Amino acid sequence: MILNGVKMKIHLLWILCMSIGVFLLTGCYESEQPIIDKGEKVDIVGSYKQQDKFTGSVEIVTFVEKKEGLWPLAHYRYIDQDGDVLLFKKLSSGLYLLQRNLKKEKRFTYAFVDFLDSETALILIADLMQKDDYIEALLKKFNIELESVFSSGETYYRLKGNSKKIIEFFDAHDKSLMAVILKLEKQN
Numbered sequence: 001m002i003l004n005g006v007k008m009k010i011h012l013l014w015i016l017c018m019s020i021g022v023f024l025l026t027g028c029y030e031s032e033q034p035i036i037d038k039g040e041k042v043d044i045v046g047s048y049k050q051q052d053k054f055t056g057s058v059e060i061v062t063f064v065e066k067k068e069g070l071w072p073l074a075h076y077r078y079i080d081q082d083g084d085v086l087l088f089k090k091l092s093s094g095l096y097l098l099q100r101n102l103k104k105e106k107r108f109t110y111a112f113v114d115f116l117d118s119e120t121a122l123i124l125i126a127d128l129m130q131k132d133d134y135i136e137a138l139l140k141k142f143n144i145e146l147e148s149v150f151s152s153g154e155t156y157y158r159l160k161g162n163s164k165k166i167i168e169f170f171d172a173h174d175k176s177l178m179a180v181i182l183k184l185e186k187q188n
Helices: 002-020 132-141 163-171
Strands: 030-033 046-054 056-068 076-080 083-090 095-099 108-115 120-126 145-151 154-160 176-186
Touching: 095 120, 095 163
Parallel strands: 030 154
Antiparallel strands: 030 108, 046 056, 046 176, 056 076, 076 083, 083 095, 095 108, 108 120, 120 176, 145 154
16 A cells, blocks of 8 residues: 555656656755765866757756865865756766755755766656656665655655665666656857
């Protein structure tokens, strides 16, 4: 019975993600506390053309790098045009987990990033419509709860559990469980 409730929430989450459309890094997954403490260096500085793969809309987004500390202990943060802070963590699949600290709200959102080359990146989310049984199994395996939260007129899905387990949950995702939602192409 509990699994059916989780499955129903996952289906509702997918419908919500599809209806939001302009997902840019606002994520369907979120947490109250940060899961990534120290960001890793990635090649995402500058201006990018962002194409929403669901709606086809295009806009220009920018990212600025902020480095704290000296190598090899340096910590990298990326600030977008809205002032939101982005941290990246490389996962075993080769994808990066993106944590976005929303400047206007006290919450952290998550997506996956596939850097195809120095000019192109894909932003992905879990394909909850087609792969819901796998996602449900991962939630159970890592003892993660999914809680719906209504904020600013929208519903978000908060991950609750041990931070280490949540990282392991994200690390267990691979490309076969995901859908591309945005494409970023570097502008000259």
